[in-house]
Amino acid sequence: MSIIEARGLTKSFVQAVKEPGLKGALKHLVTPRNITKVAVHPLDLSIETGETVAYVGPNGAGKSTTIKMLSGILKPSGGSISVNGINPYKKRMENAARIGAVFGQRTQLWWDIPIVESFSLLKDIYQIPDPVYRNNLEQFIELLGMNEFIHLSARKLSLGQRMRADLAAALLHNPPIVYLDEPTIGLDVSVKQKIREFIKKINHEQQTTVMLTTHDLGDIEDLCRRLIIIDHGRIIYDGSLSEVKSRFARSRIIFFQVGSPMPELFAELNRTPGIRFTLQNDQEFSVAFDRYEYTASDVVSRVMRHGEVIDFRMEDANIEQVIKAVYDGNLDLNQQAQ
Numbered sequence: 217m218s219i220i221e222a223r224g225l226t227k228s229f230v231q232a233v234k235e236p237g238l239k240g241a242l243k244h245l246v247t248p249r250n251i252t253k254v255a256v257h258p259l260d261l262s263i264e265t266g267e268t269v270a271y272v273g274p275n276g277a278g279k280s281t282t283i284k285m286l287s288g289i290l291k292p293s294g295g296s297i298s299v300n301g302i303n304p305y306k307k308r309m310e311n312a313a314r315i316g317a318v319f320g321q322r323t324q325l326w327w328d329i330p331i332v333e334s335f336s337l338l339k340d341i342y343q344i345p346d347p348v349y350r351n352n353l354e355q356f357i358e359l360l361g362m363n364e365f366i367h368l369s370a371r372k373l374s375l376g377q378r379m380r381a382d383l384a385a386a387l388l389h390n391p392p393i394v395y396l397d398e399p400t401i402g403l404d405v406s407v408k409q410k411i412r413e414f415i416k417k418i419n420h421e422q423q424t425t426v427m428l429t430t431h432d433l434g435d436i437e438d439l440c441r442r443l444i445i446i447d448h449g450r451i452i453y454d455g456s457l458s459e460v461k462s463r464f465a466r467s468r469i470i471f472f473q474v475g476s477p478m479p480e481l482f483a484e485l486n487r488t489p490g491i492r493f494t495l496q497n498d499q500e501f502s503v504a505f506d507r508y509e510y511t512a513s514d515v516v517s518r519v520m521r522h523g524e525v526i527d528f529r530m531e532d533a534n535i536e537q538v539i540k541a542v543y544d545g546n547l548d549l550n551q552q553a554q
């Protein structure tokens with residue numbers, strides 16, 4: 217059985233429907249009206265030991281709700297889950313001891329005590345054996361560059377320092393699974409790099425299974441072989457990063473610089489399905505086209521029929537645009553290759 221397995225997992229919330237303003241609030245008190253919102257439609261998920269999975273989708277897609285169900289915080293409305301062979305909601309304590317979690321803006325460190333003391337408290341809570349604790353602490357301090365702030369309280373840390381300390385705290389007990397929610401948000405490039413290297417090393421050396429939600433394409437490219445895209449509570453893609461490119465990122469763009477304006481070409485291209493023409497100025501324009509319908513040479517020769525081409529450059533299918541489209545909530549499923 218997979219280390220994380222869900223079958224028909226679903227979650228609905230009852231949400232109050234209120235009209236705006238005080239009048240609306242009062243009306244709701246007298247005649248409450250609620251709707252049931254399905255945050256996660258029945259979904260199936262299997263994640264194997266040692267996988268690193270990016271779980272992405274636009275705001276409100278159901279990412280946090282799924283992770284909260286997998287980590288035992290939320291009770292599912294239906295379906296079944298098994299994480300490390302147990303039901304995380306029914307065996308919350310047992311589950312908590314076998315997972316690590318970093319939830320973006322929240323910290324599990326004690327605000328007013330030195331980081332090293334927080335770690336020591338976690339050692340007692342998780343009953344981490346001395347040698348494991350000492351070894352992890354030493355390694356994590358080194359890998360995450362924590363020496364300069366380990367004796368400061370969490371209150372005094374910068375965001376990047378706190379994120380590193382939180383990551384270390386989540387992994388001190390060698391959990392087989394770690395859930396990371398936006399682990400590099402708002403951090404500078406060098407701290408991002410440290411965090412990614414750290415996650416890679418833990419994953420590689422200990423076969424830690426990593427499930428990551430992130431808006432950062434670099435995180436996905438650097439860490440995750442598998443990408444799961446959720447939208448409106450449904451998984452719309454589950455596969456490799458390279459495959460998502462060929463399935464969704466069908467568009468290619470060629471930027472042209474031409475010797476003289478080409479009004480007839482503009483009119484012609486604007487009428488052609490699968491081609492999007494954008495004029496920068498009289499002699500510079502771009503042509504975006506569906507690479508399954510046209511080749512680059514089709515496009516270039518069409519342009520050349522209308523006059524002199526001084527220069528052109530092509531931009532290939534861009535995974536960044538795909539991820540952005542997912543987060544903007546306008547990924548066009550009809551773009552999928554057949």
Ligand SMILES: Nc1ncnc2c1ncn2[C@@H]1O[C@H](COP(=O)(O)OP(=O)(O)OP(=O)(O)O)[C@@H](O)[C@H]1O
Nearest residue numbers: 229230231255273274275276277278279280281282
């Ligand atoms: N406690 C709750 N009560 C009512 N509705 C909720 C609750 N938690 C989440 N929802 C709703 O469930 C849907 C999914 O929310 P969820 O937080 O899982 O999305 P998300 O993909 O994590 O979004 P984001 O990227 O904004 O964090 C949303 O419509 C949200 O409003």
